[in-house]
Amino acid sequence: MGNSTSRLYSALAKTLNSSTASQHPEYLVSPDPEHLEPIDPKELLEECRAVLHTRPPRFQRDFVDLRAECPSSHPPIRVMQWNILAQALGEGKDNFVQCPVEALKWEERKCLILEEILAYQPDILCLQEVDHYFDTFQPLLSRLGYQGTFFPKPWSPCLDVEHNNGPDGCALFFLQNRFKLVNSANIRLTAMTLKTNQVAIAQTLECKESGRQFCIAVTHLKARTGWERFRSAQGCDLLQNLQNITQGAKIPLIVCGDFNAEPTEEVYKHFASSSLNLNSAYKLLSADGQSEPPYTTWKIRTSGECRHTLDYIWYSQRALSVRSALDLLTEEQIGPNRLPSFHYPSDHLSLVCDFSFNEEPDELL
Numbered sequence: 001m002g003n004s005t006s007r008l009y010s011a012l013a014k015t016l017n018s019s020t021a022s023q024h025p026e027y028l029v030s031p032d033p034e035h036l037e038p039i040d041p042k043e044l045l046e047e048c049r050a051v052l053h054t055r056p057p058r059f060q061r062d063f064v065d066l067r068a069e070c071p072s073s074h075p076p077i078r079v080m081q082w083n084i085l086a087q088a089l090g091e092g093k094d095n096f097v098q099c100p101v102e103a104l105k106w107e108e109r110k111c112l113i114l115e116e117i118l119a120y121q122p123d124i125l126c127l128q129e130v131d132h133y134f135d136t137f138q139p140l141l142s143r144l145g146y147q148g149t150f151f152p153k154p155w156s157p158c159l160d161v162e163h164n165n166g167p168d169g170c171a172l173f174f175l176q177n178r179f180k181l182v183n184s185a186n187i188r189l190t191a192m193t194l195k196t197n198q199v200a201i202a203q204t205l206e207c208k209e210s211g212r213q214f215c216i217a218v219t220h221l222k223a224r225t226g227w228e229r230f231r232s233a234q235g236c237d238l239l240q241n242l243q244n245i246t247q248g249a250k251i252p253l254i255v256c257g258d259f260n261a262e263p264t265e266e267v268y269k270h271f272a273s274s275s276l277n278l279n280s281a282y283k284l285l286s287a288d289g290q291s292e293p294p295y296t297t298w299k300i301r302t303s304g305e306c307r308h309t310l311d312y313i314w315y316s317q318r319a320l321s322v323r324s325a326l327d328l329l330t331e332e333q334i335g336p337n338r339l340p341s342f343h344y345p346s347d348h349l350s351l352v353c354d355f356s357f358n359e360e361p362d363e364l365l
């Protein structure tokens, strides 16, 4: 084993073993300063693949070119949106009846999540249902060059699960060599003036190459049927916050989230028709550019099969262009037992887009 490999092994092994080594809740343990040196992403990927050697290989997903003729002097901004499935919810609450419990083992599922992130190397990572921020994602991703922010849900349902790892919440990571943080806001969403259990993070970033600023936000709205009006109110509150943060749509905006709402719902319509002038990036994968994908989550619960489009990447359509988007897994790849599985770690698919700034001046938002 070479030096770099053994160094790397200790990095991943440390996060794997931290729960047994600590007397404190795992999520409260600060990373050991000795383990903060940079990691080579290729080496971490190899390490993850070694842990996953008994699992089937990852599925191939291709990027679809959406604006091949779009000339840009700057590299695109790659954004990943992903509800990674909280470990406590997957094991204790979600009731994925066709998913074997062994497929949910954190030691391996963690590596599947990291493998997905390392495979696409996003510049910005917007995650929901993160209940391993402090012990896993923050230490590892910071060593890969990301700056992270975590905002837990005030009353995370993870806390009801025995042997939980702390609350779940939204996390936002960006590559420090590409962006400078200008402004950051943790938002507890309200619904009709009442404080709710759902949160968002919104950050204004400046591209180090182009000097251009934009706002990136991540959220996870209230789940379940019967809560449509509640989600709609949460969406209105988020839009109002984003109006203020973008100085009335002067700053280009990208909003990633698990909205827990189909495109037919009111909250989707609020986002599609807002004065922020947003479009949903994954619509561009459809033949007419007007239809959302047929699913972004697909699972089987005791109540039956749930196939829904709930996850979105919204963007300021006059200021930004989507250069490409990562295709979804096909029904055949997802398989008859649906998600999560030995192949794929979450019940939600990751969405990944490459954005570039349009050449037009900012007033054309």
Ligand SMILES: NC(=O)C1=CN([C@@H]2O[C@H](COP(=O)(O)OP(=O)(O)OC[C@H]3O[C@@H](n4cnc5c(N)ncnc54)[C@H](OP(=O)(O)O)[C@@H]3O)[C@@H](O)[C@H]2O)C=CC1
Pocket (backbone or CB within 6 Å): 083, 089, 093, 094, 095, 129, 153, 155, 156, 157, 160, 197, 198, 221, 222, 223, 224, 258, 260, 301
């Ligand atoms: N201690 C206290 O005083 C309080 C505790 N709580 C706890 O929080 C919970 C509610 O929190 P809230 O944030 O409103 O939760 P949500 O209704 O938004 O759902 C929470 C999670 O459950 C998942 N989920 C969705 N549908 C189902 C389903 N059919 N079966 C199992 N899981 C599902 C969601 O995943 P996805 O988004 O992927 O669909 C989501 O991550 C309560 O059940 C309680 O446990 C809440 C308030 C106060």
Ligand SMILES: [Mg+2]
Pocket (backbone or CB within 6 Å): 083, 085, 086, 089, 129
């Ligand atoms: Mg969930």
